[in-house]
Amino acid sequence: MLIRILFLLLFGCATWSAPAAALILYTEDWPPITYQHNGVADGMAVEVVREIQTRLHDNSPVEVVPWARGYKELLTSPGVMLFTVGRSEAREKQMSLLGPIAVSQTVLLARKGEAAKLLALGSGIYQRPVGAYRGSIFADAASAAGFVEVDLAPTPQVTAQKLLHGRYDMWVEGGFVVASVLKDIHQPPDAVEVVRVLESLELYLAFSRGTPGDEIRRWQDAFAAVKRDGSFKRIYNKWLPRDTPPMELRLIGVPPGH
Template sequence: MPTRLVLANLLLLVASIASRSAIAAPQDVANHRLVAYTEQWPPYNFSESGKVQGIATDILRAACELAELRCSFQVVPWARGYKVVRSTANTVLYTTARKPSREDHFLWVGPLLPRTTWVYARNIPGAPPREAKELAQLRIGVVREEAAMQDLQAAGVPASALIEESSNDAVFRMLMGDMVQAMVDTEVGMAWNLRSVGRPTGSVTKLLKLSDDGGYYFALNRQSNPLMVRKLQQAVDKLRADGRLDAIVKNYEPAP
């Protein structure tokens, strides 16, 4: 066979393979469903009237639409969601603090929001703690497997002082019911919780800052479709660049 004919056939073969690959890539993503797991932690993620919503939920829903991904949402206890996403491809856990201890556990998409957490308390006898190491004297409600639990233990709070629950919502109810003396939350999260039960901000005392590192992200299983992860990151970047991410956050701010 003449050399020119061989080269022509090779070029046609390469072009055909490239064309099929270009077509297959979007289909590979379109044929995969991204299953999102989250907890009851308003206003970031929560279920109300049968619909999963919240700041991070709305960001993820908008990002999935931009990336042309089919996404479904489930609200479960945080520890269960963490376990499922660690072991199941094409799943995502949110709203997840990105910590060094978790870095190799997931593929990270974000950042979504900054992370600053505070220790809030009520009905504490005597002088309130002013340093993290003094928190050991309190009964502190925590969400099982959450980053704040790690932060408290890193600050020297023993496991015996921590009362575990399945969600932020459940821990807040324990605090309001005086079953624990303190809990960890963001300013936005605590303000929302207090408004939801008609309590004034003075119902709790902000004791001290626990952490301001990590940032909040979407955490995907490490075996997830790489193109899906890349498209999701690109979508989040676009939402931030065009102002839609900030608009979603503002939707959950209290009315003036």
């Protein structure tokens, strides 16, 4: 009997003390929302994520990786969280989405002085080549809008350079990162102009299929607290002072743990 009691105590302690597997956190270089500064992740969404982590007593690092790599991991490995991810009907069937953490306008851009000429083409504008970065929802938005030739580049910076070098006529991107992308390639913010707004896009924290439901719900509760106590609004206004922070919170897509 004594041996049995000791066994149960040891087994129970081992079960109780086993920590939950930490999430692998990925983001991309998409300033000012997410980027790498002196080897460390930074940006509006990174600061929000770290505020959530503080509430969870989670010190998992945020790794800045090429979008294609992070998105592949999100689609193929459990226990991955990638941010920020644009909401779409297709993605709601592939992952759990928590947010929104930001709302961006998807804009169609041209070289300075060329927007009017392109708009004058009418429906012929859709036959002109456009650029977006590979695997992004902006590339999907261009195709959905009816553009027949969408050139894909590895990063927004390469996309912008190809536009300015005349490789194509238009560039599809999230509106509030355009100035930062142009700055990265040493171009003035007025080097491009908006042709039109294609859509308003909600951005989320995305959890891969198979991520434990309890862990996603912990993040949901902590994110709700960050929005409720004013921390989210303070961070958002620091980085995006001209935009209105989205204060609602939704968990949509694949049910947690599935």
